Amino acid sequence: MGWATPVVEASCLPAVLATPFMQRALLGGLLTGGLGGLLGSFAVLRQLSFFSDALGHSALLGITLGILLGIDPTLVLIPFAVVFALLVNQLVQRSQLPTDALLNIIYSSSLAGAVLALSLVDSYQGGIQQLLFGDILGISWADLAVIGSLLLVALTYLLLSLRAQVLLTLHADLAGAAGVRTGWHRLAFIVLLAVVVAVSVKAVGVLLISAFVVIPACAGRLLSRRFPVYLLVSSLLGGACALLGLLASGLTNLPSGPSVVIVQFAGFLLALLFSQARNQLGSAS
Template sequence: MDDFLLRALAGGVGVALVAGPLGCFVVWRRMAYFGDTLSHAALLGIALGFVAGINLMLAVALVGLALAGVLVLMQRQRKLATDTLLGLLSHTTLSLGLIAVALLQTVRVDLMSYLFGDILAVSGGDLAWIWGGGAVVLALLAWLWRPLLAMTVNEDLARVEGVPVLATQLGFMMLMAATIALAMKVVGVLLITALLIIPAACARRFARTPEIMAGLAAAIGALSVCGGLGASFRADLPAGPAVVVAAAALFLLSQLFPRGGTR
């Protein structure tokens, strides 16, 4: 097998192992639209990364963190519904990112590779970021696991029991932003939400505990990467979208089995 395929497989599996457990909370807390908002903002981070001359993954993560903070502050005003705020921030940041990329005069930006991923171009440095950053994200998620579960079941009860709701919410948003930055090279900023949601939705049908669902979601995501890369190699398909289609195919296949997992 060629080296670039091995790097692509390693990068894709690394992202899947992180996106699966994190995606479980996205599914449980019905935060898919928030994931879309963060992924759209990633394009603005890419442009700012080029301007500032810093690592693009780091720039995307920083913009995601800033957006999460803005969203939390705006939610506390209670003047607009959350879905309205997300729609406002999502389309505004995406448009600002497109304008910023268009204004870059000294840098040629391959916009399609950032929007839809270029997993076959994953380098050794990218792998270091994906696996190193992924390990940090998973460690922090394990630390926040119980508070997040308590908030997911009943946020008011979790607050009464002493869970720092605002800090936990911000921490989860930070992990989302970091994961989107890590996945940018694999499936692109427009498709990462699918890799967060679809494996988790598929695993939900079979898992009886939250922990089992997280493990199954990671495994299904990794299997989707393998299937998508295989289809891309054999049929000359775009690799990032092929990974998402493979995940969707596994989800449809899972619907043929009787439901036995968590709700």
């Protein structure tokens, strides 16, 4: 078996940028990356990183159920993800088991259920590869409109409820005593995260969606000293890494989703190095 060598041709960049599907993909990457970074900012502080992973895996089950029932999977996915997120939230709150262990059980079982259900499907025109790793190059203008609207809704809700979100993240009782409707906001955030995962999974894939939520936010957390800056840096890093990853993928013919995640990882490493150097300088002075 031979190794395929990726070909990088800088002269191809204008040609890559000129193709309509690549233009849609770049815009989709920018919006999805920004959305992931924005929601991830709160998800990582609330230790919901694993929750987004479980949601991603459950999305595969939702898609498969849609195929089996003969319904368009994209129509099934959002209600499925929301119901799944609400059920998991109830389970986590009522169970006396550690959250990470419980979420591990849930996402392994979802994945196993989805693979078993897929084995009952004769053929799926989308292909399992696309489900797992996404197909951002196949993103349509309608998809872009949905993701753009979702970004606007998320941004408006999180900014209007910033005080509630931060206090809830710090200490639920402190937030409750300060007049924050903790139960309502906790649920609203989880539903929003579920919808974002469900909408983004087509472009990013079930295996890589949690990277879009977790990695830019972790990098932003290392770099920021003020909360609005943290939200901005995480969102910008999410969008910028997606753009760079997609361009690299377009120039090298490597898969798009994994290329974006590798760029995110490189961004995270840079943020880590920068924050450590800053800490050393701070302690030296």
